[in-house]
Amino acid sequence: MLKVTIDGIETQVEPGTTILQAARKIATEQPEHSHLVPPAMCYYSPLEGSGGKCRTCIVKVTQGSERDPRPMPKPVASCQTQVMDGMVVENTTNPDLLAARKGVVELLLINHPLDCPVCDQAGECHLQDLAFAHGASETRYEEERRTFERIDIGPYIQLHMTRCILCYRCVYTANQFTDERVHGVLFRGDRAEIGTYIEKAIKNDFSGNVIDVCPVGALTDKTFRFRSRVWFTRPFDAHRKCDKCCGKTVLWMAGDDVLRVTARKDVFDEVEEFICNECRFDHKVKEDWTIEGPRSIHRHSVISANKYKAKAKTVV
Amino acid sequence: MQKLTNRSKVVSQKDMSFLEKAYVPAILSGMGITLKHFFKKKSTVAYPEQERSFSPVYRGRHVLKRDDKGAERCTACGLCAVACPAEAITMTAAERQKGEESLYREEKYAAVYEINMLRCIFCGLCEEACPKEAIFLTPNITPAYYDRQDFVYGKDMLVEGIAPEDRVDVSKRQFWRDNLESTQKNP
Numbered sequence A: 001m002l003k004v005t006i007d008g009i010e011t012q013v014e015p016g017t018t019i020l021q022a023a024r025k026i027a028t029e030q031p032e033h034s035h036l037v038p039p040a041m042c043y044y045s046p047l048e049g050s051g052g053k054c055r056t057c058i059v060k061v062t063q064g065s066e067r068d069p070r071p072m073p074k075p076v077a078s079c080q081t082q083v084m085d086g087m088v089v090e091n092t093t094n095p096d097l098l099a100a101r102k103g104v105v106e107l108l109l110i111n112h113p114l115d116c117p118v119c120d121q122a123g124e125c126h127l128q129d130l131a132f133a134h135g136a137s138e139t140r141y142e143e144e145r146r147t148f149e150r151i152d153i154g155p156y157i158q159l160h161m162t163r164c165i166l167c168y169r170c171v172y173t174a175n176q177f178t179d180e181r182v183h184g185v186l187f188r189g190d191r192a193e194i195g196t197y198i199e200k201a202i203k204n205d206f207s208g209n210v211i212d213v214c215p216v217g218a219l220t221d222k223t224f225r226f227r228s229r230v231w232f233t234r235p236f237d238a239h240r241k242c243d244k245c246c247g248k249t250v251l252w253m254a255g256d257d258v259l260r261v262t263a264r265k266d267v268f269d270e271v272e273e274f275i276c277n278e279c280r281f282d283h284k285v286k287e288d289w290t291i292e293g294p295r296s297i298h299r300h301s302v303i304s305a306n307k308y309k310a311k312a313k314t315v316v
Numbered sequence B: 001m002q003k004l005t006n007r008s009k010v011v012s013q014k015d016m017s018f019l020e021k022a023y024v025p026a027i028l029s030g031m032g033i034t035l036k037h038f039f040k041k042k043s044t045v046a047y048p049e050q051e052r053s054f055s056p057v058y059r060g061r062h063v064l065k066r067d068d069k070g071a072e073r074c075t076a077c078g079l080c081a082v083a084c085p086a087e088a089i090t091m092t093a094a095e096r097q098k099g100e101e102s103l104y105r106e107e108k109y110a111a112v113y114e115i116n117m118l119r120c121i122f123c124g125l126c127e128e129a130c131p132k133e134a135i136f137l138t139p140n141i142t143p144a145y146y147d148r149q150d151f152v153y154g155k156d157m158l159v160e161g162i163a164p165e166d167r168v169d170v171s172k173r174q175f176w177r178d179n180l181e182s183t184q185k186n187p
């Protein structure tokens, strides 16, 4: 076991663990320290090879290891850097690092249209949370932002390329969970964009999962488009018998209507088990599901707004 | 017996004197007080003929603004509804179709937008939350109705008219808000 100290909190991890995973281990074991977990926009633990693209997870390593205590010269991407014995890491305690992360957020936002009032992801968007926690409140960018027409990827998925941060999560999902990938990243550098093979529909049983893994509103559920804002819908854990996937989902309901079906996500907002398109798109009636109960939502999330746990008293 | 508090009073029930029993002096002094008020300055006004001037930041019934070209500013983002402490606002969004660009400013708009004026406490938080400068509180008063349903204002009651004379002037509130921001920035 290797000893690692993150923001003054010590933990023991297996060799080969990354700093980000070590921080998440601390947060899981001691939830009161969960603020020290670096934000991750591109790393996604169920996806092999993800991470290393966005640089929001940077941390400062002030002591490389027990044997070589020199600090690392530059901030490192915590999702890619493995822990050494005796490593000392600073995240929220280092003001220089927070300033550097602010710069990363600004870079991620330079081409972003800032159209949260229209975007269906608002309220559960990682970029929103990241910008709120680490970003500047005003933009300094004066140049033209790149724009795209929105693209239908099949009947169910909508691509707003303007909002994409090129995290590659959807590409890895399509690669690893569907058998015939027809979309990927075209071009390079600031021209890079998500493209499909001539807007070919992604026809695959698991293609809908790219909606869940997309950290921003670039890939959204077309069947939910503009139906409601996420904080007006009530999430319920539900399951059904499905021979393609686990069948465990979250139903986003308004009254008795099922507006949207998504996979369940853990505390780090990563999908627990991927679900198939049939569960996601074809069963939008309450009767098809066994409802387990209301999903617990963190009280700092806007989704918890105007939702009450106590039973309402009947008035006469 | 020990008193529980030092604020208790001993009340006496002594017999009334002859003058007190006659009641007439007490009635006269009471009428005198009433009479005095006839000659005092009135503290009420004869509404609706006469109206009091409102504070420039008075918060009355809402207006949904249009932009300079006459397109509705509201994009049904739901921030006013989530900010509203009285949960008075509900809305349903719809997608703007081709050719409706002059009606709605953004690609999404509020097809239904309702404020329940019986729930509203006129706090103005909806106005503060709005990212599109779409909703404002005006110095106009919500009238009284006989029917509860009449207090649920839809878009027909809330959206201002396109014609210049039908526009609702909110410049005073806007001015106040802008200056509030500047006073907060450099106190």
Ligand code: SF4
Residues within 6 Å of the ligand: A163, A164, A165, A166, A167, A168, A169, A170, A171, A194, A213, A214, A215, A216, A218, A219
């Ligand atoms: S579409 Fe979404 S998941 Fe795919 S690269 Fe862009 S931001 Fe990432």
Ligand code: SF4
Residues within 6 Å of the ligand: B080, B083, B084, B085, B086, B087, B088, B089, B115, B119, B120, B121, B122, B123, B124, B125, B126, B127
């Ligand atoms: S003024 Fe306050 S109570 Fe009334 S609708 Fe707006 S936010 Fe709600």
Ligand code: SF4
Residues within 6 Å of the ligand: A117, B073, B074, B075, B076, B077, B078, B079, B080, B081, B091, B110, B126, B129, B130, B131, B132, B133, B134, B135
């Ligand atoms: S009035 Fe403003 S805050 Fe309310 S839905 Fe419309 S744009 Fe959003």
Ligand code: FES
Residues within 6 Å of the ligand: A039, A040, A041, A042, A043, A051, A052, A053, A054, A055, A056, A057, A058, A077, A078, A079, A080
């Ligand atoms: S999460 Fe580590 S670089 Fe994106």
